[in-house]
Amino acid sequence: MKRAAAILLLIIFLFNWFGYRLLSDYMQHRADTQLESQLDQHQYNEASLIEIRVPLNMPYQNISSGFERYDGEIEYKGIHYKYVKRKVANGELVLLCLPNETRMKLQNAREEFFKLVNDLQNAQENNSSPASSIKNPITEYWQEENNWRLEALTAQQHRYTGYAIVIPPSPLITTPAQPPEC
Known part of the structure; x- marks a missing residue:
């Protein structure tokens, strides 16, 4: 009995998670194919x-x-x-x-259902109130102290060492010369 109840609850959970989306996608695909068949048979109003x-x-x-x-x-x-x-x-x-x-109606119905299931309307209405029903205990009491001191970086004396760069003489001859004979 417990196993059957667990399986039933799991099926309901999975249908709430994925089933509504799959059902709405199926209905939208079916509506699109019906509209295309009507368009192929010229069953539409030319004025629209x-x-x-x-x-x-x-x-x-x-x-x-x-x-x-x-x-x-x-x-x-x-x-x-x-x-x-x-x-x-x-x-x-x-x-x-x-x-x-029909596609617009199905998409609007999907969005409205998603808002109702996920309680997004109440979250938007209660957005102005600072208290929420679910609080994250880690971030609720997280206190971060940044003790950065930039004065220490500016007060430090930087010493730059200059290196003499020696460029070797160019192997190219800069004076014009006669080209070799072949």
Whole structure:
């Protein structure tokens, strides 16, 4: 009975430690694959597409007349966008993007859950109070005394010894001479 209870508590502990993250990653991956399948089947609102233009500095560009389906994503100011279409025109890469709302909702839910589980909201609210419920006994009573004295270094007399550097005569001949005959 004790063994079963220990195993159950260990499973609960490991699920709290890793399981929620794995579960949220799985849900996010599933939502991403569903969104990609909707984009491949053209099941989206054309009016909600956002255009991003990136200048290209390439000498030989393949200029495309129409948009082509393209996969990718970008995050800008906390909003995740999924690439839908792209084309190259007038020296610019034109990307049509769709805001990925399900990914933003899942990430916000993950962050809120992480704050609740780790009690980060109460830590931020109680941040102004100097007393905390858990104190580290080592650093709480750690008293460090630094008895450094810089005056002793400046008062010390430094003696520098000069050494005569002897440079050997140069083996090069500085006067012009006739080159050897071959």
